[in-house]
Amino acid sequence: MDMPPPGFVALPSATFVIPKGGQTLHSITEAFVYWIALGMKATYERMRKDVYFVSMIALSETGTDFSVDFFCPYPDLIGFLKKNLHNGLSPKDAARMSNEFDYKMIRKMALNPDTPTPLLSLIPRKKKYSLSTRTR
C-alpha cells in the first residue's frame, strides 16, 4: 500500500436510501442537483470566487427504495446532505427551495443504474452591486 501523506483524509462520501414514492432515477438525480445547489449556498455562502467542482453519484434500485452513493471533495457539503436528507428533505422540497435562486441544468450524459456518474457543478461567485451618487 502507498499510504497518503499527513493531512489527507478519505474522499468524503455518504449513502442515502430514499423511498421511491413515484420517483425515477432521473428525478432523484435532478433532486441531487437541487440539494447540491442548496448545500453549496448554505455552506459556502461567502465564496470569493466561482466554484467549479465534480461530485460522483451511483444509484441502484431495490424493491421500494433507491440507494444513492454520493462522493464529493467538499466535506461540508456531505455534512449538509446528511443532515437534511436524514431530516426528510424530499426531492419536491428541494425543487421548491431551489426556486429561490437561478440555476441551469444541462444534461449531457446517459444515466445508468449502478454506474458512477459525474455531476458537474459551477457555482458563480455571489455578485455584489453598489450604487453611488456623484455630485458636482
Add this chain to the structure above:
Amino acid sequence: MIAPAQFLRPRSSTTTSDFLNFLGTMSLHNDPGRTMIIDDVETVKRLSPPQWWKWFRHYSDEDVIFDPDRIFIKPDKPEEYFYDYEEGA
C-alpha cells in the same frame, strides 16, 4: 459545452474534481472486453499527473475504474488528491 469525451484526457486530471470527472466518464464509456491500446506508455507517464498515473497502474493491473477507498483529499484544499496505489506492489 463540449462532448463528454473531452474529460478522458489524462492531462486534465490535475484536481480532485477533474479526476472524478475522468473516472465517471470512463465508467460511462466502459465497454467490458474492449482492449485499450496505448502506443507510447512512457509519454503518457511523463505527461500525466503522478496521482493519475498511479490510478492507471491500478486500472491496468486490476481493471478497476472507480475505487473510492483509494482516493484521499486534503480537507483544507479539497481539490488536491492522492491515489493510494503503489506501482509494482
